[in-house]
Amino acid sequence: MILILASASPRRRDLLVQAGLRFDVLPAHINETLHLNESPTAYVQRLALEKAQAIHAIHPKATILGADTTVVCESQILNKPKDLADAERMLRQLSNRVHQVHTGIAVVTPTGQRSHVETTSVFFSPIPDDDLALYLATRDSLDKAGAYGIQGYAARWIPRIEGDFFNVMGLPIVAVTSLLRELHAF
Numbered sequence: 001m002i003l004i005l006a007s008a009s010p011r012r013r014d015l016l017v018q019a020g021l022r023f024d025v026l027p028a029h030i031n032e033t034l035h036l037n038e039s040p041t042a043y044v045q046r047l048a049l050e051k052a053q054a055i056h057a058i059h060p061k062a063t064i065l066g067a068d069t070t071v072v073c074e075s076q077i078l079n080k081p082k083d084l085a086d087a088e089r090m091l092r093q094l095s096n097r098v099h100q101v102h103t104g105i106a107v108v109t110p111t112g113q114r115s116h117v118e119t120t121s122v123f124f125s126p127i128p129d130d131d132l133a134l135y136l137a138t139r140d141s142l143d144k145a146g147a148y149g150i151q152g153y154a155a156r157w158i159p160r161i162e163g164d165f166f167n168v169m170g171l172p173i174v175a176v177t178s179l180l181r182e183l184h185a186f
Helices: 010-018 040-058 086-095 131-136 155-158 166-169 173-182
Strands: 003-006 024-026 063-073 076-078 097-109 114-122 161-164
Touching: 003 040, 003 097, 003 155, 010 166, 024 086, 040 063, 040 097, 040 114, 063 173, 076 086, 086 097, 086 131, 097 173, 114 166, 131 155, 166 173
Parallel strands: 003 024, 003 063
Antiparallel strands: 063 076, 063 097, 097 114, 114 161
C-alpha cells in the first residue's frame, strides 16, 4: 500500500507515525470556503474528501487520506485564527463552555472511497486572564483550529472530554484505520 496524506499538520503526521503507518505527504490545493448553509460536519467531510480526491487525481494507484478539523462553539465555526486578537476572541468564547471538535476524514483508493466525521465534546473551565495572556504570548494558538491544542498549554483548561482524544488533536486514528480496513488498504 502506498499511503499519501493530503496536506497534513505536524500533529497529524505524528499521530500516523505513532499508529505505525508509513506515508508520504502532498499538499492538496483546494478551496476551503464554507458553502452557504453548510453544516460544520458537512464542511469538514467535504474538505477531507476534496483533499483526498485532488491528490488521487495525480496518484490514482495510491491510497489517499484527507482530513480536516474544525471547532464549533455556540454554532460558530472556529477555524485557525487570523491573528492574536482573533485567537483571544476564540479562547474567550471557549472559556467555561462546552464545544465540539469535528474531524472529517476520507480515504480514496483505486477501488473506492469512504468518509467519516468524528465528533468530540471538549469541556473548558474558565480561563484566567493571566493564563490567557501567557498562552497568547507563545503564539502557539495561531496554527490551530479554535486557537488551542489539547496536548499543550491549553490542557490546563480542559477538565474532560467526551469522545476520541486524538480527534481533538486533529486525527481520529481508530476511525482512520477502520476506513483503511474497510477498503482493504491496511
